[in-house]
Amino acid sequence: MPDxxxxxxxxxxxLVKIPWDEEELAQLQETAVVAGRRLIDVEGxxxxxxxMLGWPVGIDPMAVLGxxxxxxxxxxxxxxxxxxxxAGCIGCCWPAPETPLLPGITVPESHVLDALASFxxxxxxxxxxxxxxxxxxxxxIRRLRACGFLMPGEGGSQIRLGPALAGWVDADVRxxxxxxxxxxxxxxxxx
Numbered sequence: 001m002p003d004x005x006x007x008x009x010x011x012x013x014x015l016v017k018i019p020w021d022e023e024e025l026a027q028l029q030e031t032a033v034v035a036g037r038r039l040i041d042v043e044g045x046x047x048x049x050x051x052m053l054g055w056p057v058g059i060d061p062m063a064v065l066g067x068x069x070x071x072x073x074x075x076x077x078x079x080x081x082x083x084x085x086x087a088g089c090i091g092c093c094w095p096a097p098e099t100p101l102l103p104g105i106t107v108p109e110s111h112v113l114d115a116l117a118s119f120x121x122x123x124x125x126x127x128x129x130x131x132x133x134x135x136x137x138x139x140x141i142r143r144l145r146a147c148g149f150l151m152p153g154e155g156g157s158q159i160r161l162g163p164a165l166a167g168w169v170d171a172d173v174r175x176x177x178x179x180x181x182x183x184x185x186x187x188x189x190x191x
Contacts, residue, residue: 007031007053014148015042015050015163042102042166052148054167084184085140086149088116090176091183093161101173102161109157111186113137119184 006028010016018041019025032039032053040054092112093104116137141159144150148164176183 003027003031004035007035007037010051010053015052018049018051040163040166042163050163052163052166057169079140081136082140082143084120085112085116085137086144088112088119088137088184089141089144089150089159089161090165091115091185093159094176094180094183097177097180101168101176102163102166104161106158106160109138109141109159112141112159115184115186118186 010028010032019028028051029039036056037053038056039051041049042052089112090101090104092107092115094101095105113134117133120133141150145152145162148162150162151160
C-alpha cells in the first residue's frame with residue numbers, strides 16, 4: 001500500500017538512505033509510481049548511495065522550475081536568469097566534460113557570480129547595475145537550491161551541484177558535454 005508520508009519525507013529531504021528491507025524498498029517504489037514519479041539511485045555525500053525522487057522519463061527536468069516549453073509560456077519562477085545561473089553553476093562545478101557531471105566540485109559562490117559577470121558583461125542592459133544583476137543571481141541560486149539542482153547552502157556560501165541533476169537523461173548530459181565550452185566559468189587562473 002502506498003505511503004504518502006514517505007514520499008513527503010523524500011520531497012523534503014531530497015535524498016534518503018536506501019532501505020535495507022526489500023519490502024520497505026518495494027513500498028517506496030510503489031508509492032513513487034502511484035505519485036507519477038520514479039526513484040533514482042544517486043551518489044550521496046561521502047560516496048554512499050541514496051535515493052531521490054525523479055520525474056518519469058520524457059518529462060523535462062526543468063519542469064520543476066516551472067518551464068514546460070509549451071505555448072511559449074513560463075510559469076512563475078522560470079526565468080532565463082535561473083537557467084543562466086544553473087549554467088554558471090554547472091560550468092564552475094563541472095571540471096571537465098569527460099568526467100561525470102556529478103558529484104562535481106565545490107566552488108565558492110563568488111566564483112559563480114564572477115563567471116556570470118564575465119559572461120554577461122557585453123550585452124547587459126544599460127539601466128541594470130551590477131548589484132541588481134548579482135541580487136537576481138543570488139535569488140536564482142536560492143531557487144536552484146530549493147529545487148535540488150544545487151545542494152543546500154553550506155557555510156561560507158559554497159556551491160555544489162545537487163541531486164536533481166541525477167534525474168537528467170543521458171541525452172541532456174551529452175548535450176551539455178557538446179556545449180561545455182559555452183558554459184559560463186572563470187578563466188583559468190582567475191580563481
